[in-house]
Each structure stands twice: as structure tokens, then as C-alpha cells.
Amino acid sequence: MEQTRPFYDFCIPFNKDDKVMRALLNELVELGYKTIAIDQSFDHSRKEAGKRGSEMFPEPHKVEHLRKEFGDKLRILQRITILYVDVNVAHAMSVSLNLRKFNLIAGQPKTDAALTHCCTTFNGDLVTFDPAAGSRLMVNRKAYQVAVRRGMFFEIKYGPAIADSNNRKDMIKVAHNYGIKGKSRNIIFSSGAEHQFQLRGPYDVANLAFIFGLSEDQGKNAVDRHCRQLFLRAESRRLGKTIMFVKGGGPIVFSDSSDDNQGDSQDDEMEGCPKEEELDEESDGANGENNEEEENKPANKRLKTA
Amino acid sequence: MVRIKNRYIAVQIVPYAPTKVLYLNDNTLTKCLLRNIEKYYGVYGLGMIEQGFRVKYINERTKIAIIRCMHAGHRFVSSILPLITLIGDVRAKFRTLYIGATIIQCNKFIIKHQKKFLDREMGQLTSAKERQDLFKRVMEFDMDR
Numbered sequence: 001m002e003q004t005r006p007f008y009d010f011c012i013p014f015n016k017d018d019k020v021m022r023a024l025l026n027e028l029v030e031l032g033y034k035t036i037a038i039d040q041s042f043d044h045s046r047k048e049a050g051k052r053g054s055e056m057f058p059e060p061h062k063v064e065h066l067r068k069e070f071g072d073k074l075r076i077l078q079r080i081t082i083l084y085v086d087v088n089v090a091h092a093m094s095v096s097l098n099l100r101k102f103n104l105i106a107g108q109p110k111t112d113a114a115l116t117h118c119c120t121t122f123n124g125d126l127v128t129f130d131p132a133a134g135s136r137l138m139v140n141r142k143a144y145q146v147a148v149r150r151g152m153f154f155e156i157k158y159g160p161a162i163a164d165s166n167n168r169k170d171m172i173k174v175a176h177n178y179g180i181k182g183k184s185r186n187i188i189f190s191s192g193a194e195h196q197f198q199l200r201g202p203y204d205v206a207n208l209a210f211i212f213g214l215s216e217d218q219g220k221n222a223v224d225r226h227c228r229q230l231f232l233r234a235e236s237r238r239l240g241k242t243i244m245f246v247k248g249g250g251p252i253v254f255s256d257s258s259d260d261n262q263g264d265s266q267d268d269e270m271e272g273c274p275k276e277e278e279l280d281e282e283s284d285g286a287n288g289e290n291n292e293e294e295e296n297k298p299a300n301k302r303l304k305t306a
Numbered sequence: 307m308v309r310i311k312n313r314y315i316a317v318q319i320v321p322y323a324p325t326k327v328l329y330l331n332d333n334t335l336t337k338c339l340l341r342n343i344e345k346y347y348g349v350y351g352l353g354m355i356e357q358g359f360r361v362k363y364i365n366e367r368t369k370i371a372i373i374r375c376m377h378a379g380h381r382f383v384s385s386i387l388p389l390i391t392l393i394g395d396v397r398a399k400f401r402t403l404y405i406g407a408t409i410i411q412c413n414k415f416i417i418k419h420q421k422k423f424l425d426r427e428m429g430q431l432t433s434a435k436e437r438q439d440l441f442k443r444v445m446e447f448d449m450d451r
Contacts, residue, residue: 031401162389197322200388203402210385211346 002235004075005034007202008227010104010126011079011157011190014040014061020195021066027196029073035231037077037104038063039192044084044092045110057082057098077231079104081128087117094123104234106155112137119143119152125234126153129174131160131167131192138174144182153230154178156222157192158200158208175212184214188230189222311377312358314412315384316404319369322397328369332361334394335371339383346386354379362409367443368420370403372412380405 009028015021028036040061060078067076080102082089093099105124109115115137118127127147129137139147139154147154156175161168178184189208193199200208202223209219236242319328340359344352355375364371375383387400404415424441431437 158388162391168389197391197397197399200399201401204388204400207381207384207402208388210381 002232004228004231006224006228007033008035008188008223008231009033009191009199010037010077010188010227010230011039011128011155011159011192012036013192013194014038015194018066022069024193024196024199025066025070025074025076027199029070031199031201033074033202035075035077035227037079039079039081039106041081041083041108044082044089045086056092057096059098060101077103079106079126081106081108082124083108083110083130085110085114087114087121090117090121090123100238103238104230105237109137115139116143119147120150122152123237124152125230125237126155126188128155128157129171131157131170138177139181141181144178148182148185151186151229151233153186153188153226153233156187156189156212158189158205159191159193159198162198162200172211172213175214179213184212184218186226187214187218187222188226189219310358312374312407313377313380314362314406314409315373315375315380315387315402316406316412316416317371317373317387318401318403319371319393320399320401321369322399326367328366328396328398330364330366330394330396332364332371335361335364335373338390338393339373342386342390343382346389347382351379351382355382359383370416370420372409372416374409377407 012024012028015024025036038061040058042058044056057080060080063076063078070076078101080099082093082105084107093105099105104126106126106128107118107122107124108128108130109118110130115127118124119139120143127139156171158171161171175184175187178187189205191199191205205223206216206219209216209222212219214222319330321328336359339361340352340356343355347354358374358376360374362372362374373383384402384405387402390400391397393400403419404412406412406415427440428437431440
């Protein structure tokens with residue numbers, strides 16, 4: 001299983017200035033977050049008509065130096081937020097290679113049709129809400145329940161809500177709408193903070209659940225367990241059906257030989273090496289039998305490098 | 307046995323610009339909190355929590371405060387703490403450290419928290435005098451309010 005540690009904050013907007021970024025990340029460490037995602041947004045509706053290439057999504061920003069710097073203290077993931085108006089985005093997403101380089105994919109629909117699509121067929125993990133556009137978009141009951149069944153998550157950003165009272169009203173409205181339509185299931189909190197002063201500690205954020213109409217448990221889960229589920233879901237979307245994968249510390253040499261004995265001995269070697277073997281859960285449910293399979297038939301495992 | 311249930315909220319005040327000493331007393335803090343509760347929850351919220359609401363302890367140097375309120379309305383208080391950005395006339399934010407049912411537990415937690423802070427800071431100081439000063443400053447406690 002891919003290890004992540006609580007608490008989570010899955011929306012830190014990317015900033016070109018390294019100094020600002022570093023200040024934000026230092027504050028996050030100070031507050032006790034362990035897993036965060038750096039967000040970059042991409043407006044699909046503003047594409048050029050002439051460009052029909054296979055690649056329309058940008059490359060992820062380079063954050064290797066930050067990753068190295070914060071190494072053990074903070075796990076940095078990458079996330080893309082796709083703003084879109086119509087369902088054409090689905091095709092572009094299916095052919096894109098750059099999209100696979102992101103850990104998380106969030107959709108930010110701009111119209112009602114797009115919102116329904118986002119909940120029912122969108123190939124991402126997260127539905128987010130644009131604080132600047134006001135609260136015209138309201139999810140309906142059917143779409144919300146389909147989304148919950150598919151394991152999609154809904155995001156509530158508290159950063160803008162702290163800064164501006166109009167925004168706060170909209171956020172409360174949207175959050176209560178989730179409560180009315182489906183008991184606030186599958187909701188995560190994230191910051192979306194431009195400045196470190198807008199960041200709050202995880203317990204403070206869990207307390208915010210009270211004004212967003214969530215119960216105490218749901219509030220705690222929104223910064224902890226649901227984020228973990230979201231991460232696992234995103235990971236399984238990236239890797240496909242996986243029982244386990246092996247992470248290599250150095251170069252890995254695969255042998256093509258079909259001889260069973262040799263195959264076994266290779267397996268033993270793999271275990272002897274100082275490599276992390278990690279079991280990837282499909283999602284939150286339906287993985288009990290996978291665990292047993294893995295123990296009974298070690299020769300059956302599929303090796304993947306990550 | 308029946309008794310009055312209280313909640314004690316231990317908070318740390320984090321100013322916008324890092325400063326050594328915070329010029330705040332318990333009165334200003336109480337006023338600020340009550341004003342904010344009225345802003346967000348109106349008269350109903352104020353009525354729910356005003357009885358028994360008190361700032362039990364505030365330390366200007368370590369910037370830690372303990373707020374007491376009744377159990378019935380304590381979520382009104384804890385849920386607005388993240389939304390406050392102005393305390394008195396200082397731009398600052400709250401950071402909830404601990405919510406406990408007795409002040410002794412709060413005290414224990416704060417001492418543990420301060421010890422952790424000391425461990426981090428002590429390494430950077432060289433002279434023994436400075437260390438003693440820091441120790442005194444961080445661990446000072448007087449709960450006579």
C-alpha cells in the first residue's frame with residue numbers, strides 16, 4: 001500500500017515565486033500537515049480552434065527541488081484542475097499523456113451540463129467549485145448520488161472563505177446544498193490559500209465543519225480519511241487494476257526467461273533487495289480478496305515500477 | 307454526580323508579522339471573541355455561549371490562551387476561531403491546540419507543547435544564560451486569574 005500520513009491538504013495553488021512557495025510549505029509543516037498537493041489550473045474552454053494535436057494539457061510544474069528539500073517532512077503531490085464548459089474535454093483527456101503525470105485530477109465545471117457530466121462520467125477524482133463565480137451552480141440529487149457511488153469527492157475550499165465574507169456566504173450555501181442533497185457524503189476540505197496567513201491547522205479546519213453543516217465525524221474525515229480514499233482512488237486510476245507494485249531504489253533488470261524455477265528465484269531476489277513492496281488498494285472497498293490472493297500465490301504478482 | 311460541564315479551549319495566537327511580545331489582555335480577547343460570535347451567529351449564538359464564557363489564561367510571550375465556555379455552545383466558539391483574522395487591533399490568527407473538559411488536562415497539554423517547542427529552540431542557542439532565559443520565558447505559568 002502506498003503510504004501517506006495525515007493530515008492532508010489537496011489544494012495549494014502553484015506560485016512561480018519560490019520564496020512564497022517555501023513560506024507556504026514551511027507553514028504547512030508547522031501546522032502538522034504531512035501530505036499536500038500543489039495545484040495548477042487549466043482552462044479547457046479557452047483552447048485554440050486550430051490546434052488539434054493530441055496534447056492539450058500542460059506539463060506539470062517542476063517541483064523536484066521542493067520535494068527534495070522537504071523530503072521526509074512533507075509529501076508533495078501534483079494536481080491539475082480542469083475548467084471546462086462541455087463534454088469535449090472527455091476525448092482530450094483520454095488521449096492525453098501529460099495527464100498521467102499528475103497525481104490528482106480535479107474538474108471544475110462552469111455550466112450545469114458540465115456539472116452533471118463531471119459527476120457522472122468525468123474521468124477524474126475530485127469535483128471542485130469556483131469561489132469567484134458565485135453559487136449559481138448547484139449539484140442535483142441524482143448526479144450527487146451517482147458521483148458518491150463512483151467514489152468521486154467534492155471539495156470545499158476554506159481559504160477564500162476566510163478572506164472574503166461574500167465568498168464565505170457562497171461556500172456555506174454550497175456546503176449546505178451537499179448536506180441537503182446527500183447528507184454531505186464524500187466531502188474533503190482543502191485550503192486554496194494564496195498566502196500562509198490563510199492557512200489553518202487541521203483541527204481548526206475540522207471545527208469549520210460546524211458552519212458547513214457537517215457532523216463532527218464528517219469534519220474530521222474531511223481532512224483525514226476521505227483524503228486518503230481520494231488518494232488511493234487516484235492512484236488506482238493512474239495504474240489500472242493492480243494487486244501490488246514494487247518500487248525500485250535503483251535500476252531494475254527484468255529477465256525474459258519463462259522458466260518457472262528461474263522466475264521463483266528472481267522473486268526471492270526481489271524480496272532480498274532493499275526495495276519497498278507496496279500493496280495498492282483498488283479503492284476503499286472490494287479489496288479484501290486481493291490481499292489473500294497476494295499471500296497465496298506469490299508467483300502470480302505483477303511487477304510494476306513506479 | 308451532576309456538575310456543570312465546561313469546555314476549555316487552548317489556542318495559540320499567531321500574529322501576521324512575527325513579534326516577540328503580544329500586547330493583549332484577557333479583556334480585549336474576550337471582547338473580540340464575543341463580537342465575532344455576534345457577527346457570525348447573531349444574538350442567538352451570543353445568548354448560547356455568553357454565560358460561563360471567560361478567558362482563563364493568556365500569556366503574552368508564549369501567545370497561548372485558554373478560553374472557557376459552556377459545553378452546550380462550545381462548537382459556536384470553536385467553529386469561528388479559524389475565521390478570525392483581527393484580534394484587538396493586531397492582525398493575527400488562532401490556532402486551536404487542544405479542547406479539553408478540565409483545565410488540568412489543558413495545562414498538561416500546554417506544558418507538553420511548550421516542551422516540544424523548547425527542544426526545537428534550545429539547539430540554536432549557544433550561551434547558558436540565554437537558555438535559562440528562554441526556559442523561564444516559555445515555561446512561565448501563573449493561573450491565578
